[in-house]
Amino acid sequence: ADLVEDRLKAEPGLVEVDSIRESTPPKLVFVPDQEKAALAGVSISEIAATLNTAFKGNNTQLLRVEGERNPLRILLQLPEEVRSSPSEHSQLFVKGATGAMVSLAELGHWSLERVDQTIYHKNLKPVVYVFAECAGRPPAECIVDVQTDQVPAGQTVPPLTEQTVRPVEQRTYFSNGSGLAWNVPAGIDVVFSGEGEWNITLDVFRDLGLAFGAAMIMIYIILVAQTGSFLIPIVVMMAIPLTVIGVMPGFWMLNMVSGNVVSGYADPVYFTATAMIGMIALAGIVTRDSIILVDFIELAVRHGRPLFAAILESRVVRLRPILLTAGAALLSSIPITFDPIFSGLGWSLIFGLISSTVFTLFVIPVCYWLLKARGPEAQN
Structure with a gap:
């Protein structure tokens, strides 16, 4: 436990390192x-x-x-x-x-x-829990760097005080580690993210990912029932991946523009669980814009308009309704960004609405044309 605690204290971005070991006097x-x-x-x-x-x-x-x-x-x-x-x-x-x-x-x-220490067990094995808080760095990056520096038991490593820490700016996803080699004696296992907040975060995102998948399936079933086709719903739902194009780069740009520093550590805006909930909500919002376009195209074709002309007219005629609905949803999301807990939800809605609204006007008509280009609608 002391070796792990010393290694965590040497890692940049980890603060308040502590363990359950009691330091009681004799x-x-x-x-x-x-x-x-x-x-x-x-x-x-x-x-x-x-x-x-x-x-x-x-x-x-x-x-x-x-x-x-x-x-x-x-x-x-x-x-x-x-x-x-x-x-x-x-x-x-x-x-x-x-x-x-x-x-x-x-x-x-x-x-x-000497005062006897309390011995904790998990799965019939004695354990010692070591805790740490992250400041300015995501937990995943800190854990990966610490795990990368761990060497096999029995290998001789110099003391941490004699090693040089590699700057965080020089680390990449393909070159991890702080350059601080460390190990533990044989027979001792080090398990990260066992019972902490990071494990809870993984569970939350796993559950939200399953909920996102279930929402996609339900939207597809409803669209199939409404359109009577198995391919048209796929075209309509092409707007959902377009939200990712706006959400992920949007959070990166937000941290580049408005990144805060608290007590010398960066305080970024993370993609939290509430932001994931915003992406699930976007699945229904952006699908509506696609339905507006596809519905106009099919209505115009049934009234005798050529397919290509109907596609062009749908972008012009339905532009104002799409912009009005997206703008209303975007403006209503702005107050949420000031809340410390639900700010991720607001930013996710804003970035996703901007990207999906812009790309939907181009991607959905193109996908519909590719689907129907060889059909009777295009030849008429």
């Missing part, structure tokens, strides 16, 4: 001499009662003070500065069987002993 234990106690007529229980009164305290009497509704308890106890000094404990006396007071120093001696 405890004072009085070891009685049973032979001397028997000769003095003092029992072990009397010694224990005296020590309990001296260290933990004992309520002896009640003191009534004028003006106080309830009587005050008188606590008999050694002062705090005396309790940790064995030399002062020799002044304690225990009453013997004959009534004589016997010094505690004549009945035994004091010993400093």
Whole structure:
């Protein structure tokens, strides 16, 4: 645990490194001499009662003070500065069987002993948890760099203080690691993201990804039922991937423009779970724009317009409704960006609406033309 803790402390972007290991001072234990106690007529229980009164305290009497509704308890106890000094404990006396007071120093001696640590287990194996907070860097990057620097057990590595940390700016997705080699003894396993917030984050994004997939399937089933075709819904849903083109680069540009620095560490705007929820909501919003275009095209073709002309007219005629609906949704998302928790949801809606609205006017007509170009609609 100490090796892992030292390595995490040396990693840039990791702060508040701590573990569940308790740093308790040694405890004072009085070891009685049973032979001397028997000769003095003092029992072990009397010694224990005296020590309990001296260290933990004992309520002896009640003191009534004028003006106080309830009587005050008188606590008999050694002062705090005396309790940790064995030399002062020799002044304690225990009453013997004959009534004589016997010094505690004549009945035994004091010993400093180590306090037993709490041993935690998981899956029948002893574990020690080491924690750390990320400041200015995503947890995934920190974990990857630390894992990359770990070398096999038994290999000789220099102390961390004698190694040079590679700057974060020089690290890439293909060249990870801080250049701080470290390892642990054989028989000890180091498992990252076992019970922390990063594991919870992975679970949340996994569940949201499944929800996103379920939403796509439901949208497809509804469109098939409405259009009576298995291919037209695919054309309509081509607007959904277009949101990613706006959301991911949008968050990158947002951090480039408005990146904050708190206490010397970068405070970026992350793609959070609420941003993922925004992408799921965008699946329904942008599909509506595609339906508006495709519906106009098919209506115009049924009224005798050539397919190519109907596609061109759909972009012109339906441009205003598409811009009005997208603009209304975009403006209503702006107040959400000021919330510290749901800001990701607002930014995801804004970036996704901008990209999907622009690309939908070009991609959807082209995809519809490619689908119908060899059909009877195009030949008529």
